[in-house]
Amino acid sequence: MAAVACGIDWAEGHHDLAIVEEAGAVLVAERISNDAEGLSRLLAVLADYDPIGEQLPVAIETSTGLLVAGLRAAGREVFAINPLAVSRYRDRYRSSGGKSDAFDAMVLANVLRTDRPSHRQLPDDSPAVQALRVLTRAQQDAVWERAELCNRIRALLKAFFPAALDAFERGGKHQLHSSACRTILQIASTPSDAARLSQSRLAAALRRAGRTRGVEAEAGLLRDLLRREQMRQLPAVEQAMGMQLRGIVRQLDAVSATLDELEPAIEAAFTAHPDAAIVASFPGLGVQLGARMLAEIGDDKTRFADGRALKAFAGAAPVTRASGRSRFVHARRAxxxxxxxxxxxxALAAVRHDPLWEQRYRARRAAGDRHVAALRKMFNSMLGKLHHCLTTGQPYQPDLAFGPVKIAAA
Known part of the structure; x- marks a missing residue:
C-alpha cells in the first residue's frame, strides 16, 4: 500500500525514521546519522516512497535545528508535534510504558496518519522574517539575562555595599545596567575602594561611560553617596565579595554590548520588511517591539485561520473549563x-499613549477587572485588529477600529 506519513525521532548523534502506510504498517524503519550524509539519505528515502504527485509529510518533535532546516529547504511539509502530545499517542500502542527511538518514530508517523488535520505544519515564513526572529529572540534573551544579572548585583550589594545601591538606583538613567554604573563598579567594587576615589577620578569614569553634561556635579554626588557611613563586612570577606561583583559586572558588560549590537540590526531588518509599516501603524508598537511582534507572528498569511487562532497562540484568549454545573474561565498557560x-x-504602552485605548482600559477597570486582566483583554483586542490589518494589507485606522465602548459589569 502507498505510504502516507513519515516520523522522525531526532537525537544529538543520530535520527530514527519510520514511514507508514494507510493501515499503519511500517514500510521503512531506518537510522540515519546527524550530518549532511544522513540528510541526503533521508531525502532519498522520502523520494522513494512519495505518492505520485505528492510529498510525504514529516512529523518531528522540534521546530528548529539543521535537520528541520534541511527538510524545509527541500520543500517538505514538516509538522512539529508537542512531545507531551506524543507521549499521549504512545499509550495507544504500548500501555506498558516501554519505548525506543524506532518506536517513537513510528508513533510520530501515525500521528499524521490518523490526526493530520489536528496538527499544523511549520509556517512558510520568508527568510527575512526567519532572520528577524533570530535577532529579536537573541535580544529578548539578552534583556532577560541582563535583568537576572542586575538582580544578582543588587542582592550582592545589599550584602556588603548598600551605599552603591543608593548611588546607582535613583531612577531614570541611574540604573545598575547603565554604562556609568558598570564603569564605576569596576574601580569601586568595595567600600574601601570607593572611599579612595577622588571626585576627579569619578568624573573621568563618567566621561569614559559616555556622560557629557553635569559631570562634575554627578561625580560630587556619587563621591558623597559612596563614602556614606554604612555597616561593613570583615575586610577579607569584603575583598572576596568585591571580586565576585567585578566578575558579574563583566558579564553585564558583555550582555550590554550584545544589546547595543542587536538594536540597529533589528531596526534595519524590521524596516526593510513590507509588513513593517502596518505593524508600526499601531499605537504602542515602535521599531523594537514591533519587530518582536512581526517576528513571532511571521508573514505566512495562512498560518492562522483567523484572529482567534492568533489570540490563542499568543495566550491572550482565555480558556474555559466546563463540566456539569461547574464552569471556570482562566488565563491561557500554553x-x-x-x-x-x-x-x-x-498593551501598557498603548494605554498610556493612546486616548482610545486608555478609554477602553478605564472601562475594563470600572467593570471590575484587575490591572493585568484589563491589559490582557486590551492585548486580545489589539491582536484581532493586527491580524485583520496584516491579512488585508491595510494600516491601522482608529476611526474604523473602534465603536462605542459597551462593557457589561463583571
Missing part, C-alpha cells in the same frame, strides 16, 4: 511566551 511578554508591554 502559549508563545515571547509574544505574550511583548504583548503586555505593547
Amino acid at each position: 502559549k508563545n511566551d515571547r509574544i505574550a511578554a511583548a504583548g503586555y508591554v505593547w
Whole structure:
C-alpha cells in the first residue's frame, strides 16, 4: 500500500525514521546519522516512497535545528508535534510504558496518519522574517539575562555595599545596567575602594561611560553617596565579595554590548520588511517591539485561520473549563511566551499613549477587572485588529477600529 506519513525521532548523534502506510504498517524503519550524509539519505528515502504527485509529510518533535532546516529547504511539509502530545499517542500502542527511538518514530508517523488535520505544519515564513526572529529572540534573551544579572548585583550589594545601591538606583538613567554604573563598579567594587576615589577620578569614569553634561556635579554626588557611613563586612570577606561583583559586572558588560549590537540590526531588518509599516501603524508598537511582534507572528498569511487562532497562540484568549454545573474561565498557560511578554508591554504602552485605548482600559477597570486582566483583554483586542490589518494589507485606522465602548459589569 502507498505510504502516507513519515516520523522522525531526532537525537544529538543520530535520527530514527519510520514511514507508514494507510493501515499503519511500517514500510521503512531506518537510522540515519546527524550530518549532511544522513540528510541526503533521508531525502532519498522520502523520494522513494512519495505518492505520485505528492510529498510525504514529516512529523518531528522540534521546530528548529539543521535537520528541520534541511527538510524545509527541500520543500517538505514538516509538522512539529508537542512531545507531551506524543507521549499521549504512545499509550495507544504500548500501555506498558516501554519505548525506543524506532518506536517513537513510528508513533510520530501515525500521528499524521490518523490526526493530520489536528496538527499544523511549520509556517512558510520568508527568510527575512526567519532572520528577524533570530535577532529579536537573541535580544529578548539578552534583556532577560541582563535583568537576572542586575538582580544578582543588587542582592550582592545589599550584602556588603548598600551605599552603591543608593548611588546607582535613583531612577531614570541611574540604573545598575547603565554604562556609568558598570564603569564605576569596576574601580569601586568595595567600600574601601570607593572611599579612595577622588571626585576627579569619578568624573573621568563618567566621561569614559559616555556622560557629557553635569559631570562634575554627578561625580560630587556619587563621591558623597559612596563614602556614606554604612555597616561593613570583615575586610577579607569584603575583598572576596568585591571580586565576585567585578566578575558579574563583566558579564553585564558583555550582555550590554550584545544589546547595543542587536538594536540597529533589528531596526534595519524590521524596516526593510513590507509588513513593517502596518505593524508600526499601531499605537504602542515602535521599531523594537514591533519587530518582536512581526517576528513571532511571521508573514505566512495562512498560518492562522483567523484572529482567534492568533489570540490563542499568543495566550491572550482565555480558556474555559466546563463540566456539569461547574464552569471556570482562566488565563491561557500554553502559549508563545515571547509574544505574550511583548504583548503586555505593547498593551501598557498603548494605554498610556493612546486616548482610545486608555478609554477602553478605564472601562475594563470600572467593570471590575484587575490591572493585568484589563491589559490582557486590551492585548486580545489589539491582536484581532493586527491580524485583520496584516491579512488585508491595510494600516491601522482608529476611526474604523473602534465603536462605542459597551462593557457589561463583571
